[in-house]
Amino acid sequence: MKIDVEQVKARHSLSAVIGRRVKLRKAGHEHVGLCPFHQENTPSFRVNDTKGLFHCFGCGASGDVIDFIRAIDGLDFRGAVEFLANGDLPAADPIDRVKAERIERAERIEATKEAFRQWASARSITGTPAEIYLRSRGITGPVPWSVRFTYAPIRIDKETGKPGPRLPALIAACQDVRGKIVGVQRIFLDREGRKARMTNPKLSLGQTRGCALRLGDVARRIVLCEGPEDGLTLRQRHPDASVWVSLGTGGLAHVELPPEVEEVILAGDNNAPGRAAIEAAELAYTEQGRKVRHVFPDPRFEDWNDELQQKVKCR
């Protein structure tokens, strides 16, 4: 018998399937519980019915309903699909799904608006912790308008809309293909211009996929790299080049480029994910009919900013 995998997936509400094995409680539009894949006392296991995905922020376990059944019951793919197709399991309510999608869309729009508010509140980095931070990374001289400083809330309560405490942050504008600012990336700092002590001080808000931080104008040839520090380093080294930043390894191959851009120089990181990202990006932009080549920092250095600072890789 042939089983339609997508249909099997769509038919089940993930939280209901997982809820039979893990005690879940509702938190916003997601469910949370104690992760069944590692020992923990505070719940870091989240289930999102709209996306049909679970994720554990403790051990990194993640996937869809089939991955969950496979992992928890030790089944292979086919076994898990059959279990879902034949089992007496709670079915997803299509109305709930539509409702959840509507909520998610509203949240996305709100996030984009908040990104723009934070951007609008930002000012020049001169005399701010952002300037100290960049100087400490060897980036001197003026930065383009797309890199600024603000005090931003780390998070905003989804239920109440109330912002959390504000921290100093370098804020970078994320522009879509038409040049519209649709998202931001913040690097949270302390008052002395060091990266804030949190698990991930680099947080984006609003839309970043398909977009780029532009450190130079639209040009026939652009240099494209992953992170703002590397981008500012490359711009300092090649003042005539227009350097753009994908704001993340995963986005390097997906920046939607204006038609004026004929040539892309991919500036990679010297590590396995960096090289894989360059390979994917090379393929993507070549397929779009653009001229593509890649460059890497000297092999002794992990990335362009390390090279600038002569910070040799540890082995």
Ligand SMILES: [Zn+2]
């Ligand atoms: Zn876990």
